[in-house]
Amino acid sequence: MAETKQREFTGKHMILVVGLFFGTIITVNLILAYFATTSWTGLVVESSYVASQQFNEKLAAQKVQAALGWTPILHYQNGRIEFELSDAAGKPVVAGFAEAELKRPSHEREDQVITLLANEAAFVADYTLAKGAWDVFVTVKSEDGTPFIYRERIVVE
Template sequence: MSAQSQKSREFTGRHMLLTILGFFGVVIGVNLTMATLASTSWTGLVVENTYVASQQFNEKAKEGRAQAALGWTGKLTIASGNVRYSLSDAAGKSVLMNGVKVLFRHPAYEAEDKAITLASGRDQEFSTRHTPKDGVWIVQIDADAGLAEPYRDVRRIIISKGAIQ
């Protein structure tokens, strides 16, 4: 093979232009994609008014300590399209409840949030038909157990194939 048969390749101005356009095209494309995903998902809103929330913090903490002192334990079951909740006291006996409301909140965005009311069943077990989507959920259960404020049970759960994991 002779030296003349091999063609030397030069890096020309056209190559540099294409390299720069490709680089900035990728950067701008990624930025536009990320901005679109950010604007269509979580709003970032945690509370409506942070000042009011801070004023209520001590009262809510006091209520939480009083509730914990009761020694009650809630049992949440989600399986086969059913959501069930029961509440037992420190001795393991069922607590009499008048009603139970459950709020499923998605931690990243509010579009999937769903509030449901459970119907009374046997042995003070409240239930209803509902199948949350698979993923991570924050579940807030408010049980009317005859207290001044509803008994609140808040959990972070993972749903997989329609059941709690």
């Protein structure tokens, strides 16, 4: 009968086991942190209960807005915000009022509301945004009182 030699569990083996254990945990945490910071940042509301109660009204307003056939285009470049809004025929919408609410998705410290001024084909404002993600909510009220609300997330490089 052959004699089997038992291997000894040394301190080097223990260091290797502990290193692999914590290395696996740290690697998984880094991967999860990467995906958490590069994916959707979520939705922030002051009261989720109130927001849920207003859901049907907001859905009905979106349907009315979609029926208008208006086409929005938002641009931000070199410290200038431009919002183009054309009707179903492709002509610019004439509005008596336009403003943009600029919000950070993650906090309220830098939130701003700015007035957009009408020019030939767009509503514009000169405003420099800090780098990062911004939610831009544009509210336009046409001359006949028709409201139009547009939301877009932009990333400033």
